[in-house]
């Protein structure tokens with residue numbers, strides 16, 4: 452996709468490919484605190500090279516367009532759940548799903564925990580200088596056990612009904628489960644008693660309605676997911692080791708962006724490529 456860099460007046464400006472703010476990059480073996488968000492950690496899991504180029508080398512990757520329709524369902528759900536939070540009552544979805552004993556968790560930090568850009572759940576990782584963060588969509592509470600339930604809102608538009616097992620087994624949703632595992636790890640680390648079951652609140656737009664008529668209708672599903680955070684520390688340790696090294700790791704060979712860059716390098720620099728080396732590597736190193 453084509454992504455033009457623009458200033459605050461939305462005027463196109465020269466793109467450098469490097470972030471301007473030096474403090475947003477990690478220097479190997481630095482001792483001052485450095486934040487790693489859930490999204491960056493997911494990037495590390497998908498491609499250590501891209502993570503390294505971004506967080507350590509300070510490269511400024513092309514952006515993606517905002518998901519404004521999805522954000523709108525999130526925003527409207529937030530209003531509904533905040534009303535129940537204030538009144539400490541069960542949301543309309545709870546009783547039909549056998550969750551009549553659940554209420555949205557009322558905590559003074561809730562707005563901060565939901566602010567993924569500036570705050571989120573925050574946990575200093577062991578005795579390192581790495582601060583892990585993650586913005587949750589919502590947290591509910593089991594009024595019987597007082598345990599906290601992590602919730603993520605998901606919007607989609609698929610023809611078929613949502614099958615809960617298929618939803619969790621879909622390889623495209625692996626990242627969603629990682630997201631839940633990571634939030635559970637943070638919340639537990641912050642000292643909270645976390646319920647073993649989290650929920651995806653899936654809003655599926657109905658594509659078989661007979662017209663738009665200024666309204667898009669959705670079916671709603673609560674998909675339970677038993678999170679598992681046992682694997683997180685091993686991966687965070689690997690991530691920190693990587694951040695403290697100077698060698699750029701290998702790319703993910705399935706990545707279409709790198710494949711595109713490879714072809715780009717061949718097309719634009721047909722004589723500048725050392726045939727003995729990976730074109731992809733020479734392009735990015």
Ligand code: SF4
Nearest residue numbers: 498501702703706709
């Ligand atoms: S393979 Fe290349 S473009 Fe793709 S995620 Fe990794 S470094 Fe980034």
